[in-house]
Amino acid sequence: MLDRNDIIRQQPLLSVGIMTAREISFELVSDGGGVRRAVWSDGRIAFEGRQYDELTFPARSGGGLFAEPSFVLHDVTIGVSVHWERKVTQTFAGTLKIIVNGDSLTAVNIVGVEDYLLSVISSEMKSTASLEFLKAHAVISRSWVMSRILGRPSKGSRRSTCMVSDKEIIRWFDQEDHSLFDVCADDHCQRYQGCTMAVGETVRTAVEQTWGQVLEYEGRICDARFSKCCGGVSETFGTCWEDASHPYLQALPDTPDHSAEEKPFCDTSDEAILSQVLNDYDLETRDFFRWTVEYDRKSLSELIRARSGIDFGTIRDLVPVERGGSGRISRLLIKGDAAELVVGKELMVRRWLSPSHLKSSAFDVSWSGDNLVLQGKGWGHGAGLCQIGAAVMASRGYSYSQILEHYYPGSSLVVINDKTND
Numbered sequence: 001m002l003d004r005n006d007i008i009r010q011q012p013l014l015s016v017g018i019m020t021a022r023e024i025s026f027e028l029v030s031d032g033g034g035v036r037r038a039v040w041s042d043g044r045i046a047f048e049g050r051q052y053d054e055l056t057f058p059a060r061s062g063g064g065l066f067a068e069p070s071f072v073l074h075d076v077t078i079g080v081s082v083h084w085e086r087k088v089t090q091t092f093a094g095t096l097k098i099i100v101n102g103d104s105l106t107a108v109n110i111v112g113v114e115d116y117l118l119s120v121i122s123s124e125m126k127s128t129a130s131l132e133f134l135k136a137h138a139v140i141s142r143s144w145v146m147s148r149i150l151g152r153p154s155k156g157s158r159r160s161t162c163m164v165s166d167k168e169i170i171r172w173f174d175q176e177d178h179s180l181f182d183v184c185a186d187d188h189c190q191r192y193q194g195c196t197m198a199v200g201e202t203v204r205t206a207v208e209q210t211w212g213q214v215l216e217y218e219g220r221i222c223d224a225r226f227s228k229c230c231g232g233v234s235e236t237f238g239t240c241w242e243d244a245s246h247p248y249l250q251a252l253p254d255t256p257d258h259s260a261e262e263k264p265f266c267d268t269s270d271e272a273i274l275s276q277v278l279n280d281y282d283l284e285t286r287d288f289f290r291w292t293v294e295y296d297r298k299s300l301s302e303l304i305r306a307r308s309g310i311d312f313g314t315i316r317d318l319v320p321v322e323r324g325g326s327g328r329i330s331r332l333l334i335k336g337d338a339a340e341l342v343v344g345k346e347l348m349v350r351r352w353l354s355p356s357h358l359k360s361s362a363f364d365v366s367w368s369g370d371n372l373v374l375q376g377k378g379w380g381h382g383a384g385l386c387q388i389g390a391a392v393m394a395s396r397g398y399s400y401s402q403i404l405e406h407y408y409p410g411s412s413l414v415v416i417n418d419k420t421n422d
Helices: 113-124 131-150 201-209 271-277 297-308 346-352 387-395 400-407
Strands: 013-021 023-028 036-041 044-047 050-052 054-057 069-078 086-093 095-101 104-112 162-164 168-171 213-217 290-296 315-323 329-336 340-344 363-368 371-377 412-415
Touching (some): 013 023, 013 113, 023 095, 023 104, 131 201, 131 213, 131 400, 271 387, 315 363, 329 346
Parallel strands (some): 168 340
Antiparallel strands (some): 023 069, 036 044, 069 086, 095 104, 213 412, 290 371
16 A cells, blocks of 8 residues: 555646845755855855855755655745734745845745645645635635746736826736746735644645646636635625636625625634634734724824825825725725825725725725724735635535635636646
């Protein structure tokens, strides 16, 4: 009888940008040589007394279904620009590359997609979460990253992600923001926090049992987005990113059979379920379904000036111009004494109205004298799978395929071969 450790399966490879800094401290697991340092120096990499254009430390070889840890990175920033941002030490499988990135260095991990998923689904939620929930997330995370790999822009081509005029600033953030690697390791893409997050057999079983499975729609791999909490209604693609329509990303109630009369799956305070979805730093945020933010007029005016770089003078009003199906604002008119401007899309709205990010752009605006109250719902862009809602569905006995059908209607679950390394 074969031991699972004797099985090797081919995986597509991808490159993940882990961190960018003037100095990168790392360790190689294979040689036990301790901490090494690579330092940016006049556009090159200073390492152990010599100058390099690029450093590559190949992955450890060996059998087994999943790769073994290869290297350790110190002072990796996670939660970039959100309230729980912090630096941690992380261990990774795969190859480490250190490259020059402007006036800094970037650590890039070359890793197999399935090994990558082990970390993603246990970084996005707890590795001890329910199996059907983890399987559903493994499929959508694989679908999303495979759509990134297969959709790599050709060298020199770049789609616009910004529309600026004297009346509007509309910007969204997507794959085009990365030109030196396929995806980053933070919430901009998918959380990828190393091997140490993938503890226990459940997360390995989830990846193994869905190995190679992706969602497709009309023969194309789905751009399977997801967020922490949709707030009761999912959002369309075009509200958050470019003006495009994906039929499998619809604005639908997060309820049984999408019935408007039912209570949303993601409206829960069940500690056992939330502890599956929210890692320790996420547990610092509990008002994810409904939330309130308040500013006085002076603080709001100073905040928007600092975050936008534009002097609006004293802010007189915030007027939603356009909303998506979930109520998320994709275009917001900011009225000040000195300037008026429309900002979008949803992430830009969230950034300009918070020292980090508002939980979402699905909010209503009300004033009481000089005090602004934003009453909001949901956490994240709301498109595709709602992580808290999916965890609730799994707890009620829904299978991973039923969860996927609920959040990506019309899509098909298929197994793909390695199309990326031909």
